[in-house]
Every structure is written in structure tokens, then in C-alpha cells.
Amino acid sequence: xEIFGISVPALAGQLLIGLFNGAFYALLSLGLAVIFxxxxxxxxxxxxxxxxxxxxxxxxSAYLEASFWVSLLIVPLILAALAAVLERSxxxxxAGLDPLYGLLLxxxxxxxxxxxxxYVFGVAGQPYSPPAxxxxxxxxxxxxxxxxxxxxxxxxxxxxxxxxxxxxxTKIGSILRAxxxxxxxxxxxxxxxxxxxxxTYAFGAALAxxxxxxxxxxxxxxxxxxSNLIIVVFAVVVIGGMGSIMGAxxxxxxxxxxxxxxxxxxxxxxxxxxxxxxxxxxxxRPAGLFGKDA
Amino acid sequence: xxxxxxxxxxxxxxxxxxxxxxxxAEDPVKILVLDDMRGIFSGNGGPNTLLAxxxxxxxxxxxxxxxxxxxxxADHQNKADVGxxxxxxxxxxxxxxxxxxxGSSAVGLAVQGRAAESKVITMTTGGYAPNFxxxxxxxxxxxxxxxxxxxxxxxxxxxxxxxxxDWYFITADYVFGRALSTDAADAVVDAGGGMKGETLHxxxxxxxxxxxxxxxxxxxxxxxLANAGxxxxxxxxxxxxxxxxxxxxxxLFFSNNAQALTLDVAQGIRVSTSFYWNMNxxxxxxxxxxxxRNGGQVPTMGHANAYAATTHYLKSVAAAKSQDAAEVTAMMxxxxxxAGILENxxxxxxxxxxxxxxxAEVKAPSESTGPTDLYKILSRIDGSDFFxxxxxxxxxxxx
Numbered sequence: 001x002e003i004f005g006i007s008v009p010a011l012a013g014q015l016l017i018g019l020f021n022g023a024f025y026a027l028l029s030l031g032l033a034v035i036f037x038x039x040x041x042x043x044x045x046x047x048x049x050x051x052x053x054x055x056x057x058x059x060x061s062a063y064l065e066a067s068f069w070v071s072l073l074i075v076p077l078i079l080a081a082l083a084a085v086l087e088r089s090x091x092x093x094x095a096g097l098d099p100l101y102g103l104l105l106x107x108x109x110x111x112x113x114x115x116x117x118x119y120v121f122g123v124a125g126q127p128y129s130p131p132a133x134x135x136x137x138x139x140x141x142x143x144x145x146x147x148x149x150x151x152x153x154x155x156x157x158x159x160x161x162x163x164x165x166x167x168x169x170t171k172i173g174s175i176l177r178a179x180x181x182x183x184x185x186x187x188x189x190x191x192x193x194x195x196x197x198x199x200t201y202a203f204g205a206a207l208a209x210x211x212x213x214x215x216x217x218x219x220x221x222x223x224x225x226x227s228n229l230i231i232v233v234f235a236v237v238v239i240g241g242m243g244s245i246m247g248a249x250x251x252x253x254x255x256x257x258x259x260x261x262x263x264x265x266x267x268x269x270x271x272x273x274x275x276x277x278x279x280x281x282x283x284x285r286p287a288g289l290f291g292k293d294a
Numbered sequence: 295x296x297x298x299x300x301x302x303x304x305x306x307x308x309x310x311x312x313x314x315x316x317x318x319a320e321d322p323v324k325i326l327v328l329d330d331m332r333g334i335f336s337g338n339g340g341p342n343t344l345l346a347x348x349x350x351x352x353x354x355x356x357x358x359x360x361x362x363x364x365x366x367x368a369d370h371q372n373k374a375d376v377g378x379x380x381x382x383x384x385x386x387x388x389x390x391x392x393x394x395x396x397g398s399s400a401v402g403l404a405v406q407g408r409a410a411e412s413k414v415i416t417m418t419t420g421g422y423a424p425n426f427x428x429x430x431x432x433x434x435x436x437x438x439x440x441x442x443x444x445x446x447x448x449x450x451x452x453x454x455x456x457x458x459x460d461w462y463f464i465t466a467d468y469v470f471g472r473a474l475s476t477d478a479a480d481a482v483v484d485a486g487g488g489m490k491g492e493t494l495h496x497x498x499x500x501x502x503x504x505x506x507x508x509x510x511x512x513x514x515x516x517x518x519l520a521n522a523g524x525x526x527x528x529x530x531x532x533x534x535x536x537x538x539x540x541x542x543x544x545x546l547f548f549s550n551n552a553q554a555l556t557l558d559v560a561q562g563i564r565v566s567t568s569f570y571w572n573m574n575x576x577x578x579x580x581x582x583x584x585x586x587r588n589g590g591q592v593p594t595m596g597h598a599n600a601y602a603a604t605t606h607y608l609k610s611v612a613a614a615k616s617q618d619a620a621e622v623t624a625m626m627x628x629x630x631x632x633a634g635i636l637e638n639x640x641x642x643x644x645x646x647x648x649x650x651x652x653x654a655e656v657k658a659p660s661e662s663t664g665p666t667d668l669y670k671i672l673s674r675i676d677g678s679d680f681f682x683x684x685x686x687x688x689x690x691x692x693x
Contacts, residue, residue, distance in 0.1 A: 010511055017503045123334050124554045125527050137535050143507060146535035218532060219500055220524050228498055263504035268467050270504075271496040 009142030018260015023156035026252025031207035037243030047226030053212020079209030125220035241291025330397030331369035339396030350604035377401035396420015420596035431689035446478035448566025454485035462514035466521035475520035576634030644689035
């Protein structure tokens with residue numbers, strides 16, 4: 001049996017690969033959606049956080065011989081700490097201004113981080129191996145599925161839906177949403193709003209860090225790995241609806257699949273298909289698929 | 295430290311200074327190294343090309359010149375406008391006699407055009423487009439780097455001869471990638487092999503899994519990578535987990551890529567190259583001195599070609615007893631190239647330097663004796679009828 005002139009098993013393999021890339025889109029767009037949904041900051045430094053996540057993993061392994069598993073715990077904390085410092089020292093001063101100022105500040109910060117890493121490490125990719133326990137591949141009959149790729153899909157699903165539950169279904173989530181929706185009233189009720197805002201930003205950055213370390217064994221660990229990806233991720237967020245957490249997760253995975261499908265049918269178009277979909281979605285639903293109409 | 299190396303050191307330090315610098319000698323021979331010093335091509339060219347040129351000058355007996363030699367350098371950042379205006383500035387203000395360059399071929403071609411107008415010698419040591427000695431050849435230009443055509447044919451033709459007949463190409467979807475895969479596919483077919491298929495991917499693709507999966511499913515004997523830089527590295531890094539790690543042939547690959555990827559990842563990849571650092575006693579001795587001075591970075595074919603080209607240029611200046619571009623170029627074409635770095639080398643009428651090439655395979659970690667032990671040489675490719683002849687090159691200077 002054939003679809004689009006290729007056999008169904010081959011198509012299934014390509015779709016699984018699409019799901020793997022979707023896992024990264026979902027993780028990254030989730031962080032952006034959390035930050036934008038709560039703080040109204042368009043975080044252009046997100047790609048640089050992702051890159052720093054991968055480089056932190058590389059440096060922990062190269063200089064301290066930390067294992068992948070240890071790094072998976074430490075790297076998000078490093079990114080969260082860095083983001084907290086950035087938020088406290090700079091972004092906080094832009095509260096209440098047009099979101100454009102936040103965009104410019106974070107964009108500048110991304111350029112500084114990327115330039116700095118290029119200065120130290122050069123542009124060539126740094127080596128990083130997957131953990132030995134995940135290094136093999138299984139023959140699924142229709143494709144070789146590397147264990148590490150399957151692991152990434154599972155972890156991404158857990159983190160994404162865990163985050164959704166945390167923000168939409170728990171007490172902590174409702175406090176966060178209250179603090180960001182009406183800061184002055186929340187402060188009257190005794191909530192420490194600035195700390196909550198910093199924590200949210202740090203959490204978003206930690207998500208980028210998780211994506212970064214999971215990318216290190218598969219993709220190039222290089223200073224511009226984030227800027228190559230972030231534009232697509234922004235398109236994913238826009239398609240899902242700016243600030244919608246479930247929208248970011250679903251559109252992340254879905255666009256990964258669509259991109260995977262495009263690679264089979266007409267590979268040359270694979271890096272524009274997401275933007276074509278974005279244009280179509282914006283034409284019919286300007287607030288995105290899951291966004292609240294403005 | 296000899297007077298000469300003191301002079302070249304001073305030249306280094308003032309390489310970007312715009313003011314006229316006064317040196318002891320009258321009308322010294324000035325060589326400009328114009329390369330990508332920090333960007334994506336700085337590993338196979340860059341600062342180490344400057345080192346190679348400096349070493350060539352130090353190793354040369356300058357008493358035969360009757361004057362001193364200065365080495366200048368500048369970073370063209372892979373931008374054609376920056377490169378050609380830098381070249382013009384160094385020609386006008388410093389009066390450079392020869393320019394060696396690498397990095398993006400688009401920059402190199404702009405520089406070669408500018409230099410030809412000003413009657414300045416150009417030596418393409420790190421530019422791999424065939425145009426340097428083809429449609430855009432210069433009467434004062436020589437190309438020392440092999441072109442994409444030879445690199446593709448070197449690896450493709452030889453592997454088909456060894457019985458690996460069915461090929462699948464993973465190709466970067468732009469002029470360079472398509473040219474590379476067309477050249478390689480021609481060589482495969484000429485040698486009696488066949489094509490199993492091809493996947494085109496956009497430049498700077500993050501995930502090559504889709505293409506690798508298709509290549510694996512095709513059942514091809516060899517997966518040819520018709521791309522460059524980070525795309526090649528991504529494909530190599532991801533290939534092993536899809537069971538095609540041992541089938542890869544990279545059409546444009548440098549020893550510094552192998553060093554950066556680590557042997558664990560890059561092992562088994564077959565490449566063609568004009569140079570490997572311990573291919574003979576001369577190259578080994580030279581490379582060991584080279585690595586002593588740069589912290590153990592293996593010289594690539596770009597660095598070796600810069601050394602060979604500079605040596606041959608200085609020898610030709612001495613023999614011509616002139617710094618005139620036309621006279622020196624004529625001497626470069628007629629003198630034998632015997633720097634010891636290139637094997638059986640000579641220069642064609644269109645400026646193409648012809649030599650024997652190598653087919654090599656990246657060693658497995660267990661076969662390697664140290665961080666610089668990267669390749670094992672599988673076979674040598676006779677250069678005499680391997681390169682395009684001057685008549686076939688399309689160079690308008692050739693009748």
C-alpha cells in the first residue's frame with residue numbers, strides 16, 4: 001500500500017521522526033507561551049537559553065565529567081538562575097511598557113550570549129554523546145528507531161503535560177495566574193508578585209534548558225543552534241495562539257508531524273511549510289488556533 | 295629569533311593598520327593572507343593559513359630575493375564586499391604583490407577579480423569552486439585547492455571501483471550542493487555504478503534523520519554527503535543511530551572536521567583530499583613543526599596548500615628577479631612545483647595546479663594512536679588526467 005507514492009511503513013517512520021522534532025517545538029514553544037501568557041514578555045532570548053542549555057551540558061561533561069542524567073537535573077537550574085538574574089536586573093524595569101521593549105532587550109541579550117559563545121568556542125559543533133543506556137536503536141519493522149529519540153519524545157510529553165497541569169489545574173498555577181492577571185489585587189491578598197514573576201520567567205528558561213540538553217546528543221552544539229530554531233518556534237506559538245499553553249503543546253507536536261510529512265513529499269519545502277501554515281491560520285483565526293480572540 | 299621572523303612578527307601586529315609602515319628593506323615582497331579568520335570556514339583556513347604562509351616565508355632562503363618578505367593578513371568575514379574592498383585597500387596602500395585566500399568562494403572570486411585589474415598575483419589556497427580557473431580565471435591567478443569536481447570524483451569514482459556501486463545522495467539544496475552531487479553522480483555512473491536516489495535538504499538543516507532514514511531504506515552501498523560545514527557534521531553525527539554510519543562518503547570534508555566531531559562519531563567516513571599531514575616524510579616533518587606552534591591542530595589541505603603556494607611563489611620571484619606579476623606568473627607556470635607538500639605537482643595554462651590526490655578513511659578510535667592520528671590512506675589518485683584540462687576549463691585566457 002502506498003500513500004503519496006511512498007510505502008506506508010516508510011511514511012510511518014518519517015512521521016515518528018516528525019514527532020521527535022515536534023517534541024522540541026513543543027518544549028520550546030511551551031516556555032515561550034508560559035512567559036508570554038503570564039508576563040506579556042516576548043522572550044527573544046529563548047533560543048539563546050536553549051543553546052546555553054546544550055552548552056552547559058557539554059561543559060559539565062567536558063570539564064566535570066558529569067553524566068547526562070546529572071546534567072538533566074542541573075542544567076535547568078543553571079538556566080533558571082541565569083534567567084532570574086536577567087529578570088531581576090533588567091526585564092523588571094520594563095514592566096508596564098510596550099512589549100516591544102522587552103522584545104528588544106531579550107533580542108540584544110540573545111545576540112550577546114551567542115556572540116560570547118562564538119568567541120569562546122568558535123562556530124564548529126562541540127561533541128556530546130547520548131548516555132550509553134540510550135545509545136542503541138530498535139528495529140520496529142518499518143524503521144530503525146534510535147532509543148534516544150524515543151526517550152526525547154516521552155520526556156517532552158511528560159514535561160509538557162506536567163506544565164499544563166501545574167498551571168491550569170493546581171493551586172500554584174491559580175496563584176500565578178492571579179498574580180499576573182491582576183498584580184495589585186494579588187498583592188493586597190498578600191502575594192509576593194515580583195517573586196512570582198521572576199519564578200515564572202525562570203521556569204520558562206528552565207524549559208528551554210531541558211530542550212537544550214536533550215538536543216545536545218542529536219543536534220549540533222554550536223552558538224547559533226538556537227537562532228536557527230527560534231524563528232520556527234515563534235511561528236508555532238503564533239499558530240497555537242500567543243500565550244495559550246495547550247495551544248503551544250498541540251501545535252508544537254502537530255507541526256513537527258506536518259514538517260516530517262513535507263520532508264517525504266517535497267523535502268525542499270520543509271523549512272517553509274510551518275510559515276505557510278502560519279499565514280493560513282492567521283488569515284482565518286488572527287488569535288491563533290487556541291488563542292482567545294482579542 | 296632571526297631578523298626575518300622579527301619583521302614578519304611586526305607585520306602581523308600591524309596587519310590591520312591603515313597607515314604606511316616603514317620597514318628596513320627597500321620594496322619588500324608583500325604577501326596578503328585574506329581569509330575567514332573567525333567564521334564558519336576559519337577551521338579549515340583562517341589563522342592557521344596565516345601560520346602556514348608565515349612558515350613558508352621563514353623556511354625560504356630570502357638571500358636569493360635580495361629583499362625581505364612581509365606577511366600581512368586581514369579577515370574578510372565571508373562577505374564579498376568586505377573582501378574586495380580590503381583587497382583594494384591593501385593593494386593601494388600597502389602595495390601587496392600577492393594575495394592568498396580562503397573561505398567563501400564568492401569572496402575569493404571577487405578578490406581575484408579585483409586583484410587581476412590591479413595586476414596582482416592571486417593564489418587560491420582555500421577556495422574550492424571551479425570558477426577560479428574556469429570562467430573567472432585570472433592571468434595572474436593559480437588555484438591550489440582542489441575543486442568540488444575533483445573532491446567529488448575522487449571519492450565517488452574510487453569507491454565504485456572498489457565494488458560499492460549503489461549510491462544515495464543527501465544534497466544541500468543550493469548551487470554548491472547540487473554541483474557537488476552532480477559531479478559525484480557523473481563519476482559514479484562513469485565508473486559503472488548507479489543511483490539509488492537523492493534527498494535534497496534546505497541549507498542549515500537541524501535534523502537529517504528524514505534523509506538518513508530514506509537513504510537507509512534505499513539499500514544503497516554508499517550514502518554520499520553533498521553538503522558542507524554544519525550540515526555535513528549534523529548528518530555524520532546522526533547517521534550512526536540510523537545504521538548508515540559505516541556507509542558515509544563525505545564529498546567536502548577536512549581533517550579539522552574529523553578532529554571536531556571526534557573519531558568516535560566520524561569513524562569510517564571516506565573522503566578525498568589533496569593532503570594528509572603524514573602522507574610522506576616531508577609533510578610529516580612540516581606538520582609536526584606546524585602543530586607545535588598552534589597547540590596541536592592538524593593542518594588541513596587548505597593550510598598545506600597555502601604553504602606550498604607561498605614557497606612556489608617566492609621561488610618564482612627569486613628566479614624571475616622581479617616582482618612584476620606577469621613575469622612571476624610566467625615563472626610560476628614554468629618552474630617545477632617541488633615543495634614536497636604536493637605530490638607530482640605542475641601548473642596548467644589556466645592556473646590550475648595539478649597533483650596526485652588521496653582517498654582516505656577516518657580511523658576508528660581503536661586504530662588511532664593519538665589526537666592527531668585521524669585518517670588511514672586507502673589509495674592514491676593519479677592527478678595527471680584527473681583534473682579538468684585547461685582547454686576544458688572554460689577559462690577565456692586559454693586559446
